[in-house]
Amino acid sequence: MLVRVLVYVVNRVMIALDPCRSRVRDVLLLSMTCRIVVKAFVALLLVGSLVFFAALAYAAFYWVYVPEIAHRAPVYLQYPDDASAGTGSGTRLPPTGVVDVTGANAPFLVAGQEYDVLVEFVIPRSERNAQHGNFMVRLRLLDEKGVAVAGSSRPQTTHLHDSFLVRTMKTIWLAVPLTFGFTTESQKLAVSLLEGFVESAADRVTRAEVSVSSPHLQIYSVQLLFHAHFRGLRYFMYYLRIPTALVFITSFLFWEMLFALLGWRAVVGWWQAETIPPQHRKTANVPVCRTHAATTATIWGAPREQQPARLAEFSMTREFTTETAAVTSTAQPSVLETLSDEDTTAEMLQRGQLQAGSEDLEAGGSWKRRNNQESQDSGWFS
Numbered sequence: 001m002l003v004r005v006l007v008y009v010v011n012r013v014m015i016a017l018d019p020c021r022s023r024v025r026d027v028l029l030l031s032m033t034c035r036i037v038v039k040a041f042v043a044l045l046l047v048g049s050l051v052f053f054a055a056l057a058y059a060a061f062y063w064v065y066v067p068e069i070a071h072r073a074p075v076y077l078q079y080p081d082d083a084s085a086g087t088g089s090g091t092r093l094p095p096t097g098v099v100d101v102t103g104a105n106a107p108f109l110v111a112g113q114e115y116d117v118l119v120e121f122v123i124p125r126s127e128r129n130a131q132h133g134n135f136m137v138r139l140r141l142l143d144e145k146g147v148a149v150a151g152s153s154r155p156q157t158t159h160l161h162d163s164f165l166v167r168t169m170k171t172i173w174l175a176v177p178l179t180f181g182f183t184t185e186s187q188k189l190a191v192s193l194l195e196g197f198v199e200s201a202a203d204r205v206t207r208a209e210v211s212v213s214s215p216h217l218q219i220y221s222v223q224l225l226f227h228a229h230f231r232g233l234r235y236f237m238y239y240l241r242i243p244t245a246l247v248f249i250t251s252f253l254f255w256e257m258l259f260a261l262l263g264w265r266a267v268v269g270w271w272q273a274e275t276i277p278p279q280h281r282k283t284a285n286v287p288v289c290r291t292h293a294a295t296t297a298t299i300w301g302a303p304r305e306q307q308p309a310r311l312a313e314f315s316m317t318r319e320f321t322t323e324t325a326a327v328t329s330t331a332q333p334s335v336l337e338t339l340s341d342e343d344t345t346a347e348m349l350q351r352g353q354l355q356a357g358s359e360d361l362e363a364g365g366s367w368k369r370r371n372n373q374e375s376q377d378s379g380w381f382s
Contacts, residue, residue, distance in 0.1 A: 050260075054252035058245055066237050067228060071108040073099045075119070075210045075222040092215040099208040099224050101141075111201040114229040117141075117194035119210055121156075122220040125185040129158050129218050136213035139193040141205045149203050152193040159187055186220060196229070 077095035101108045109115060119137055123129050140151040162170070177183040199205055208224055236244045 050256050054249045057252050058248045067110040069228045071226040073224045096211040109199045111199050114196045116227045118225040119191045120223045121189040137191045138211045140209040142207045143203050144206045156191045
């Protein structure tokens with residue numbers, strides 16, 4: 001029973017919508033509408049393709065031209081002593097760590113780009129570090145031969161010692177996070193070692209050597225940081241990404257459309273030169289149109305009683321011209337060469353007819369305006 005009701009309702013809805021479906025089908029089947037729809041679809045497809053390729057070109061240019069703004073690499077300090085080298089009694093030497101800056105897939109540094117080089121320490125808030133005081137941090141950038149390209153040594157100190165009351169208040173405030181392990185009693189120190197370092201394309205940096213003067217400093221972790229300073233176009237491309245992308249994509253679209261238009265015109269010209277026979281291109285000239293204009297001017301410039309006779313002559317001349325053009329288009333090149341002198345003579349005659357026809361056209365126009373004015377005057381007086 002339910003199925004019958006649904007079928008009945010669907011049939012009624014289809015019957016009610018049948019006029020609309022018929023109208024939509026008739027509209028879609030119209031040749032003009034189909035052509036418009038196809039042209040619109042093709043235009044949208046072409047525009048979408050151009051925009052996609054322009055965006056892809058800008059993305060590729062951005063990926064190649066703009067480097068990463070920051071690189072981080074962990075430094076694993078080694079704590080040697082002179083006894084390990086067999087030259088002393090076991091005195092601890094300053095810890096040193098070496099970092100490979102060539103990267104897994106690409107080098108960290110880009111030639112010609114300015115970088116600030118920093119070393120970040122994470123140390124515990126211990127009494128030993130608080131009493132330690134100052135220490136020195138040394139950095140050397142080495143090439144593949146082990147020669148130092150750049151280097152620097154800067155002092156650093158732990159944070160100022162907190163009083164007993166301040167430490168007690170901090171401990172009470174951080175009691176719960178410290179108990180559950182959400183935080184630790186540590187501090188971060190950032191030491192700036194090089195500012196505005198620019199790598200040369202001839203001397204590429206492959207390794208960085210970081211050393212700390214004191215082996216007694218307690219350290220959790222050390223990281224080497226390269227921070228790029230963008231200038232000029234790279235600055236706009238990184239910090240003003242959307243406006244710069246719009247400008248570049250629009251420029252790419254302009255050049256794409258320009259080269260596509262030039263290529264299309266070249267292809268069309270080559271296709272016409274390859275497909276249209278030379279005799280057709282030779283006989284497809286303008287004198288027929290000029291003869292038509294001159295003859296029309298002669299008809300309108302004649303008196304009214306002579307216009308029917310001239311119109312009949314023009315009809316016969318037009319049929320003769322059409323038949324002559326059809327025969328000439330299928331003629332052999334030898335026949336066309338034989339008729340070249342006659343074509344030149346006919347063209348000279350047509351030029352004379354065109355000049356006479358233009359004068360007759362001016363006379364006919366003035367006669368026609370005068371005739372219209374007389375008709376209007378007679379209508380007013382009647």
